[in-house]
Amino acid sequence: MVAPTFPGAVEPERERFVESLGLRIHVVEWGDPAAPPVLLCHGFWDHARSFATLAPLLAERFRVAAMDGSGHGDSDWAGAYMWAGHIHDVVAVLGSFGAPAHLVGHSMGGGHVTDAARTAPELVRQVVNIDGFGPPPLTPAEEAQVAERFTGFLDQRRAAASRLDWRPYPSLDHLIERRRAQNPRLTPAWLRYFVFHAARETAAGWCWKADPLLAHGFGPWRPDWIAPGYARLRAPMLAVVGSEDDTWGPLPDAIIGPRLAGVARLERATIAGAGHFVHVERPRETARAILDYLEP
């Protein structure tokens, strides 16, 4: 199948791999390799091409790299995943530039870049977090049912030995339809471009590239732990949200506000007319806000 195109989406100019915990992390780049670096980190189940319309706009001033997190896109699959492993991936890519970088992350990637900046402050200049401020607080019922929810996790792990890969879908359109159901604000033309790069065609049909085991996670982590982490962030942060309600956000300010309250150097921006995929729905406006914020 010929790769779909999308207005404003530009093919990466370079690609490379960086090693992290024995896994190959896939990195694509746009712009002058001698310019100051910016690293873009995607959200859960997404991949580097989610920035295909934003990256070329940032590349007017920067060396722009976008990475596939472990288990996503064209990066290796692992035996298991946890948050700290994804932070290791980001720090490994940061270490490959030879100079401190700006970090931009969307959704889960927004959480990753914030924690990577805390973890490796010597490698990070400024942070842009696009609607990646964590899930809402647990309900009392969710808190009380932790052991019951763990039974579900154990069931999932027992079943995993026979579900280590996706079942193939008969066509790319089937995958597009699956994704459209989750992200109804995204246009069919964008989803065709994005899902084409999120999947591969095999002899049996179309399969997602992202590892099904990414869905397996369990631990004592709780949203209450977000704010204390933010309070230790030394890098300046631009916090970006869209103005429109969407499947995954934005969270009400009553939740985001207290989490961001401890960020020492914080600016906030709201992009009008955008939902959760702020940079996909409004790439020019998002790029303008980011370029206005980032130091040269």
Place this chain on the structure above:
Amino acid sequence: MRLRHARTELELHELSPRDGPALLLLHALGGSSAEWSEAPALWPGPVFALDFCGHGGSDWVRGGIYQPEMLAGDADVALAHVGVAALAGAGVGAYVALLLAGGRPEPVPAALLLPGRGLAGGGPRPDFDRSMLTPFTPSARPPLPAGCDPLCGALECDPRPPDYAAAFAARARRLVLLEDGDPRPPWWAAAQRAPTAESLDGDVRRALARLAEIATAHGGHR
């Protein structure tokens, strides 16, 4: 025998094949099934000992991710093979035994929690001032034995909140916690407060005898 937990192959050792209540042994951080050689003589039924991922005869996890909940998944795959089993765990294996006893109360009549390496984890809550890459920095801690994946040291860094442990303890059928005078972490004290938990002073021999009493009274043998 070889068992599969997702992409990882595990080694489960059957130390003593016979009739009676089954016992599944979960070793401490850096340990292996080999540390349980005396257990069969102390137990009235079949005894199984698991090597956790990254340890003994089991695979190392690709990408180096080790956390107690994933080890509980290892132990649950062994439990599925054995059927009904009492658990005895040492160190990180004790915490894993608590998670599994609360996550699978039906096939686990009781769990014995013993001291050993990896008992405390990283404390009751995250250390927000510490690097998030500490779990991947083996040099920060005493080295693990040869043959153990050095990245298993992450099991000395994960937070173990008391209320989280208490929720698992509340759902477990019976817990036996062995005291030996050494201090215990906050999660242990929280588990101890569950109505179905009992503490024992003494040695492993006495604790296994108490566990055998409970398991035998429960019935449900293989």
